[in-house]
Amino acid sequence: MDLSELLEIAEKERQSQKALRIRCCVAAGCLSSNALAIKEGLEKAVTEAGLADTVEVSGVGCLRLCCQGPLVQVDDLVEPDNPGILYEKVTPDQSSAIAASLQSKPSVNTLTPLQKGNLTQPFFTQQQAIVLENSxxxxxxxxxAYIAASGYQALGHVLREMSPTEVIHAVTRSGLRGRGGAGYPTGLKWATVAKATAERKFVVCNADEGDPGAFMDRSVLESDPHRVLEGMAIAAYAIGATQGYIYVRAEYPLAISxxxxxxxxxxxxxLLGSQIFDSPFDFRIDxxxxxxxxxxxxxxALMASIEGKRGVPSPRPPYPAERGLWGFPTLINNVETFANIAPILRNGADWFASIGTEKSKGTKVFALAGKICNTGLIEVPMGTSLRQIVEVMGGGVPDGGSAKAVQTGGPSGGCIPASAFDTPVDYESLTQLGSMMGSGGMIVMDQNTSMVDVAHYFMEFCRDESCGKCxxxxxxxxQLHQLLTKIRDRKATSADLELLEELCDMVKHTSLCGLGQSAPNPVLSTLQYxxxxxLELINAHATV
Structure with a gap:
């Protein structure tokens, strides 16, 4: 295939679009609530209403406002500026009513009335979609459908008109940092692997999203898988790799399929395989x-697992960029990092660099969960404040409650108090608060949440997930979990609290990998704020 053939496919797909489109979310959350039956019901209802020539029913990825799923959105493609109509908590029996509404007919009888959402609320309007632009x-x-949305055009452009060095320079100039948590400069990592001399190199996509409350990578893979493949192919061309791997957890069957x-x-x-875009470039993904x-x-640990070994960490250096899979230089980025690559190459490094803050460029995808009205998926420019995310976009705490803290970064992160909600969300600011960006999980806690219980929960998670190597x-x-249990059960003394802090410091500074090094973070941040x-729980023991 050459670029002209790709553009022909895109134009043919666009020409086949009908005047009206019904988008039915078929991501994992909505599918678990019978979305497939809703989609099939809509297709049947549209046919029976004689609308098949003008109305298209399409299964799409995540529509983001997960708490109101299953979601169905109706768009008028003749008027693209019209935000359309969002239907929330749709049931299969409502399919006929949605189809009837397209003809301005009175709604047919349903077991439950149609519930319309508000597409002009801040949850939707204050997002800026780059990673989620097709979701x-x-x-x-x-x-x-992906090709019609400019898919694979960046890869074609890169292979025809750019050298590997120019690609790396563009990624570096964009300011993109790794979205897996540490925020390491992506261009610098690519340049390091590109400079390594070896007979083989590998590209690995880390889709092993395991943080409690996190579902960003899963949603991207379920909603727009080709975007990740295209990003990996561009990376492979830039560093000189011919083989890629996507490491994804078995708990994500829909993403895998x-x-x-x-x-x-x-x-x-x-677009994958041999001589991509009629070029000498070969790339395979497994x-x-x-x-x-x-x-x-x-x-x-991920690389050890790919090699068929027990998944346990190894000391660094050497880093994967020097000695990775089977001893060869390996580039590892996460799902969201690769999902940013095609837009950067398509729109330009300066465009991406103009978004966000001085040191944290672009946007970040977050999974909002916990005690918050609007649970779901959001993408906002770096530098957006926690208050804007929690209180404005998230709608605050249900039933008139107040937010007490936000936990970011998963078990590796920390709990940020409401008094710090005006902090901009970027790598440096969250680190200064004793938390971290992480992959993008964001769990909101209300005034009734015990922060000792929160620390206890995350420590239990880290204890169970420790590989046991160090x-x-x-x-x-x-031992940290035992001390937290003792405190929670009102059996601890001030000496136990002192021991808890000493042990946190020891585990943080002597563990082999990031799991152990960051395991004390929820404890330390809750102790700080x-x-x-x-002290209340310890004093309760002292007065008994």
Whole structure:
């Protein structure tokens, strides 16, 4: 395939679009609430109403406002500026009513009345979609839909008109930092692997999303899998790799099936495999399914698992960029990082660099969960304040409650108090507060939440997920959990609190990998901002 053939596919797909489109969310959350039956009911209702020539029913990825799912959105493609109509908590029996509404007929009888959402509310209007630009808009199981949305054009442009060095320079100039949590400069990582001399190199996509409350990567893979494949192919061209792997956890069966389908489709059209876009560039992508070990999100443990070994971390250096899979230089980025690549190459590095803050460029995808009205998926420019996310876009705490804290960064992150909600969300600001960006999970806690219980929960998680290779993590997380249990049960003394802090410091500074090094963060941050809750439980023991 050459670029002109790609553009022909895109134009043909656009020409086939009908005047009205009904988008039915078929991401995992809505599917679990019978969305497939809703889609089938809509298709039947549209046919029976004689609207098949003018109305298209399409299954799409995540429509973001997960708390109101299943979601169905109706768009008028003749008037693209019209935001359309969003239907919330749709049931299969409402399909006929939605079809009837397109003809301005009175709604047919349904067991439940249609519930309309508000597409002009801040949850939607204050998002800026780069990674999620196709999410909820295209059919994730049709490569033609992705191509019609400018898919694979960046890859074609890169292979025809740019050298590998120019690609790396563009990524570097964009300011993109790794979205997996640490925020390492993406261009610098690519340049390091590109400079390594070896007979083989690898590209790995880390899709082992294991943080409690996080579902960003899953949603991207379910909603727009070709975007990740295209980003990986561009990266492979830039560093000189011919083989890629996507490491995804077995708990994501829908993401896995859609990735498998996307890979087959791309291979069929010559967009993966040999001589891509009639160039000398060859690139193959395979999927490796993880068994759910949280530690395999750590890059050295992930590589061990891909190699068929037990997934445990190894000391660094050497880093994967120098010595990775089977001893060869390996580039590892997460799903969201790769999903940013095609837009950067398509729109320009300066465009991306103009978004966000001085040191944190672009946007960030977050999964809003916990005690908040609007749970779901958002994408906002770096630098957006926590208050804007929680109180404005998230709608605040349900039933008139107040937000007490936000936990960011998963078990590796910390709990940020409401008094710090005006902090901009970027890498440096969150680190200064004792938390971290992480992959993008954001859990809101209300005034009734015990922060000691929160620390206890995350420590239990880290204890259970420790691979056991190093003593500080294997033993330290157990002892930290025991101390937190003692405090929670009002059996601890001030000496136990002092020991808790000493042990946190030891585990943080002596553990082998990021799991152990960051395991104390929820404890340390709750001690920093909510120490009185610990003291209250300890004093309760002293007065008994």
């Amino acid at each position: 909820g808009k295209i059919d994730p199981e049709r490569i033609e 859609r990735l498998q389908l996307a890979i087959r489709q791309a291979q069929r059209l010559g 999927i490796r399914i993880g068994a759910g070990a949280y530690v395999c999100g750590e890059e050295t 003593i500080p993590c294997r033993v330290g997380t157990v 909510f120490r009185e809750e610990y």
